[in-house]
Amino acid sequence: MRNISDIIEGYLKEVIELKGQGHIEIKRSELADKFQCVPSQINYVINTRFTAEHGYLVESKRGGGGYIRILRVTIHSKKDLLDEMDTQIGDDIAQINANRIIYRMLEEAIISEREAMIMRAAMERETLQLPLPLRDQLRANIMRAMLKVISFEK
Structure with a gap:
């Protein structure tokens, strides 16, 4: 059985792929509600599974209208x-x-x-x-x- 981190990672990668734009914007609290976990669990997944070594860039804006943008880096060769x-x-x-x-x-x-x-x-x-x-x-x-x-x- 997969753990919650694997499930969240899989979901985010699937959404990035389905959107076809190579990136997504999410709200940490909304994602935490969706998976019934604490927002720090979302932070953990993003900080460990969506790194430059994995081929992603992460941008975040804090505050009420804040978001996390996850970008899949496209390598041309x-x-x-x-x-x-x-x-x-x-x-x-x-x-x-x-x-x-x-x-x-x-x-x-x-x-x-x-x-x-x-x-x-x-x-x-x-x-x-x-x-x-x-x-x-x-x-x-x-x-x-x-x-x-x-x-x-x-």
């Missing part, structure tokens, strides 16, 4: 997407952010499910048993090396 991911990696990257990038490549059909599983295994704390910040720096180096191979292979 695989090379542009991989270049953007390389930029997001930087000199170091946390495991959660590496996993978000891997998920995005899977979602964009740049890698297979099997490749994603292999990449996630290479990014795990248990695999990279080093103290911080060395672990995040090594993870970034490995991630960039994998992106380089993917960009030449596909």
Whole structure:
């Protein structure tokens, strides 16, 4: 059974897709009422599932007439997407952010499910048993090396 976060994420992605405009505007309180949850649950979903690594930009306006706008970033080529991911990696990257990038490549059909599983295994704390910040720096180096191979292979 899916949890409430998965259900809210699925709903928002479906609405973005159905509207065909690549974005939606929502009111946090209305969405919380729809799913009978607290508004902070909506914040959690948006902050963790609709990030740049996942291919989204989020804008918000607070106050009585406030809204949250979620925009799906359209990448025109695989090379542009991989270049953007390389930029997001930087000199170091946390495991959660590496996993978000891997998920995005899977979602964009740049890698297979099997490749994603292999990449996630290479990014795990248990695999990279080093103290911080060395672990995040090594993870970034490995991630960039994998992106380089993917960009030449596909």
